[in-house]
Amino acid sequence: MQWWCAATGEPWSWSWQWYPGVHLAVLVLGIVWYRLGRAQQWSSRPWGWFFTAVVALLATLDWPVGKLGAGYLASVHTLQFLLLTLLVAPALLRSIPADGWQRLATPGSRSFSALRFLAHALIALVAYDTLVVITHFPAVVDGAMQTQLGSFAIDLAWLVAGLLLWWPIAAPASLGRLGMFGKMGYLFAATIVPTIPAMMMVFSDWPLYELYELAPRVVTHFSANDDIKLAGLSMKLFGDIPLWIATAVVFFKGTAHTRRIAGA
């Protein structure tokens, strides 16, 4: 039995498999979130955001998506990347209310300095892009996904990348640095670098990853070439759309806020 989904080279099977590491991680997350809320006496508990994060996390890492992505289909591996960075991570950030963040990072504390540093657009962007590029290198993917620890490290890196990406947008006013136009420019900039691995997947003559090229087929005539192209297209298309939506949300929220101030 595996504790975390990793490539096995075994033929694909639709029989359910238990990955205790995934369930343990979700359990620990739940306990930490609940106890943090109690300890800090949050004014409200953003149950909706936390529920979204947990359900998306389970759907991403558990069977069957976790197993398919770890050892069979590059397109599902990309789906995991998208879910972790664009859904789980922002939902987790929003599952802590503003007063929770304020108590986590009281002005003058180390955590305050660190979180404010990470809210810097350039820092966040460089860190996010670096993680995205490294975790999509063929040698890294082919090597890491063969072991449970490596596969876990990739998943964790993507979650961290997502948290870094969204922090400048989701940070409360006391920790944030960006205004409306800054956030919009930042979100646009975040779509640029992931285009590189995405386009390499789409336009490469041969499948980028050995792991997925030689993996047992899940659907007999769905080839590794179709799979990697689908992965690249998904990464670009479904990776950009949430950022465009976020840009629109930032714009409309910002203009509404400006109108309120002007009307007051």
Added chain:
Amino acid sequence: MRVSTAAIAALAIAACAPAAPIASGPFRGAELDRPLPKPPLVFTDSHGQPFDLVQATADRVTLLFFGYTHCPDICPVHLANIAAVLDKLPDDVQREVTVVFVTTDPARDSLAVLDRWITGFDPRFIGLTGDSATIAEAQAQLGLIPARRTAAQERNHYGVGHATQVIAFTRDGLARVQYPFGTRQRDWAADIPKLVEFGRPPGAGTE
């Protein structure tokens, strides 16, 4: 239907042992020190017609592979990769290559099943079947470990352990290179044009 991993691994290791020592040469695949002739056997193609392997593939590069349509891992990967590469090679190279798949599971691989499955990869691929003796003889002549059924969990739900390498015959009808499972598309793309060019008189280009 599922083949035990240990059985596959054991058989694959044994089957990958070449019939002749491997030499190093211009190919990325494993070259045979002593080229082997194409087995002079007659099979049945997936349309039910007799298929004389030597005659039907004369003067062509032939990629020969033994497997079965219920194979959950090696067969579909090999065939899909070859199909993907051929599709990207120039037409004059594609025209010179014949891919021949011989079933090692004639009991389940009826003509219709075989035809639907093999042409799903590439309509030009040829699926062959035959009596067990002919199929076994072909494997023996190429020095391959004979395919064999693994224990069935249910009736008709069994795996077939088989050799995992694709054998490449150059146009002179000799097997010169073999490609074990794990051969990537970029390796095929490098080698297929070389196989086509092998033994061609200088200046004799394709049309």
